[in-house]
Amino acid sequence: MKPAVLIALNLGLIGLFIFVLRKPGLVSYYHGGRWWLTWLSIAVLTLMDALSSVFYAPAEAYRFIGPSTIFFVAFTSLFIQYLSTRMVEISEILEYHQIIGGGVYSGKSNAHEPLPAG
Numbered sequence: 001m002k003p004a005v006l007i008a009l010n011l012g013l014i015g016l017f018i019f020v021l022r023k024p025g026l027v028s029y030y031h032g033g034r035w036w037l038t039w040l041s042i043a044v045l046t047l048m049d050a051l052s053s054v055f056y057a058p059a060e061a062y063r064f065i066g067p068s069t070i071f072f073v074a075f076t077s078l079f080i081q082y083l084s085t086r087m088v089e090i091s092e093i094l095e096y097h098q099i100i101g102g103g104v105y106s107g108k109s110n111a112h113e114p115l116p117a118g
Contacts, residue, residue, distance in 0.1 A: 011016060025038070026038065026040060027040060027041045057076075058073050061073055092104065
């Protein structure tokens, strides 16, 4: 019973992905002589990075730090969350003053616009 349900669920997911990915302009589109990525394509990449970090970082930390890793990972998570909110605030201030540069602080200005692909 369990294998049949899992196979049906996987086939359903594959069908859903095929259906969604066949829609034009969902992941990228061509405009002005360039290929542009949509918010969905950026979100999928970001989600993949975040989910892989959840499993990879604690294992590597445990390997080098040991049992106290749980405190290290929790502290690091809170610290990075705090820093990322500060970076967004800095980018909003820079954008308000029309200062669009490179690096970390210009991330907010690109977050809501399509990005050129390749």
